[in-house]
């Protein structure tokens with residue numbers, strides 16, 4: 001079948017078929033993909049097809065071999081890491097954009113929504129008038145924020161690091177609990193991973209401002225340029241929130257850029273009970289949030305906010321190119337009003353970050369917020385935070401569960417305990433493995449003050465209170481069985 005025939009449009013029927021397959025997937029009645037890998041690998045592992053099979057066959061393979069063998073990330077019981085599946089609104093929006101406005105430039109309704117949704121996000125998350133740019137995830141969003149920090153710190157010293165490279169040693173002070181993408185950003189930005197200086201945390205996993213001050217003052221003595229401070233609003237391991245105001249005031253005192261990683265935890269500000277923990281946001285220079293974490297977006301949607309996007313332009317501009325600027329910038333908008341969506345790129349997001357081609361991601365955020373509103377988001381976030389607290393309360397009153405850390409956000413760190421077992425780390429590791437094999441409750445693990453913890457992070461839009469009791473009972477049942485087996 002030729003490519004042209006494959007292109008003939010019957011989207012309505014095909015999307016209906018795929019939609020039915022996805023609805024069925026969401027019933028989670030299928031076994032885990034790994035269990036059936038012999039079957040689907042045999043069906044899918046083919047040499048590159050010289051002749052196409054046509055869209056009906058592609059749809060059939062999607063429905064029969066691929067969708068049912070997808071990922072556990074979307075399951076209500078999936079509480080590993082900090083990731084989740086897309087909600088329906090997100091799926092509809094990104095599907096629509098892939099056809100009707102594939103790129104985030106030019107004057108289309110989708111691209112209008114790009115900016116609108118960034119402003120909505122900023123308002124919803126207490127960021128005032130900060131201006132945003134979307135990117136593919138927290139890794140890139142952190143990179144973009146720290147790219148702004150690099151530009152700011154070197155420009156103050158009369159040097160353009162984007163044009164000329166860095167010309168001196170710098171430090172970035174980040175909590176020892178910071179996400180490891182911060183170190184990678186150091187490598188990519190040419191300052192080196194070793195420039196990321198880990199700052200000690202308290203026993204709740206929050207960066208200690210006193211330790212931060214000592215590190216900065218030492219560097220100033222050693223003639224190392226303090227480039228940025230990175231604070232967590234919701235660390236990955238524990239959901240810890242760093243003392244933002246104290247850190248921000250220290251940043252102001254020394255004129256250091258304050259970057260905040262709120263990839264997971266920034267939307268926690270919607271929970272009124274936690275609002276005080278976010279005090280100091282006005283001191284922030286750059287901050288990220290990942291709608292594809294707590295807000296239910298399809299993976300591939302993060303946002304970086306700054307006060308001055310022109311700084312990002314200096315940090316990330318691609319420079320001129322004949323095939324782009326040569327043809328477009330000649331238009332004199334004052335004498336030649338725009339008459340076609342192609343007349344102008346509109347907001348030049350491609351100069352504020354590291355991607356040229358990129359989908360309009362704001363349409364996803366727009367759909368999510370439009371569907372349930374800020375109040376709906378707040379309800380979901382409160383529900384997840386409540387779930388972590390319910391589990392914590394249950395652990396405190398159950399003799400064979402131990403709470404290892406009071407939850408701040410929606411992460412709860414706990415473990416199974418039995419007096420006759422010496423190596424509780426190993427036992428809890430085994431519990432986690434069995435949980436994963438049973439394929440219903442899927443937490444990850446972490447270390448809390450040296451001890452191995454089961455670490456559910458309640459995040460998915462499809463997860464609800466029943467998961468709390470289900471997980472706790474499964475841990476007790478498996479733990480009890482393992483203790484008997486080891487006796």
Ligand SMILES: Cc1ncc(COP(=O)(O)O)c(C=O)c1O
Nearest residue numbers: 082137138139179236261263264
């Ligand atoms: C706090 C934090 N920052 C950054 C990231 C990286 O985000 P992404 O996986 O979207 O690149 C994560 C991922 O879990 C995270 O939890």
